[in-house]
Structures are given as C-alpha cells and as structure tokens.
Amino acid sequence: MYQEKHRTMGAVAQCPACEARIVxxxxxxxxxxxxxxxxxxxxxxxWLNPIELDWLxxxxxxxxxxx
Numbered sequence: 001m002y003q004e005k006h007r008t009m010g011a012v013a014q015c016p017a018c019e020a021r022i023v024x025x026x027x028x029x030x031x032x033x034x035x036x037x038x039x040x041x042x043x044x045x046x047w048l049n050p051i052e053l054d055w056l057x058x059x060x061x062x063x064x065x066x067x
Contacts (some may be wrong), residue, residue, distance in 0.1 A: 014049040017041045024051065 010026035020038035024045065032045040033056055042056040 011051055013045070015039060015043065016053055016055070022053065027030060034052050 002048040009023045010027045011024045013022050014026055015022055018039040022034055022036055024053055028045050028051060030045055034043050036043060043053040044056045046052050046054045
C-alpha cells in the first residue's frame with residue numbers, strides 16, 4: 001500500500017484488488033467507504049498513516065435474519 005497527497009485531490013490510496021489509484025478526498029477517515037472505479041470492489045479505509053484500504057465487511061450478509 002502507498003499513500004500519496006496532492007494539493008487538489010487530497011489523499012490517494014491503492015486498491016488491494018487491482019492496484020488502481022483511489023482518491024479519498026482531503027480528510028479521509030477510518031471506516032470511510034469507497035468503491036474502486038476500476039474493479040468495482042467495495043472497500044473501506046482501515047488505517048490512516050499510511051492510508052490502507054481493505055474489503056468492506058458486510059455484517060448483514062452473515063446474519064440469516066436479514067435474508
């Protein structure tokens with residue numbers, strides 16, 4: 001993973017699935033959800049320094065009452 005900051009775009013991270021660059025805005029926060037524009041994976045910010053993305057955990061999927 002890498003972190004990059006640009007004055008106009010804000011923080012940029014790398015998709016763990018396809019390695020595409022993802023712009024997170026000026027003030028990313030832990031738990032912020034994002035969808036990779038390249039591979040359409042649902043991700044979330046799990047660490048801020050350096051910025052790290054991981055796959056979004058969908059708790060409702062594991063709950064049989066939500067089906």
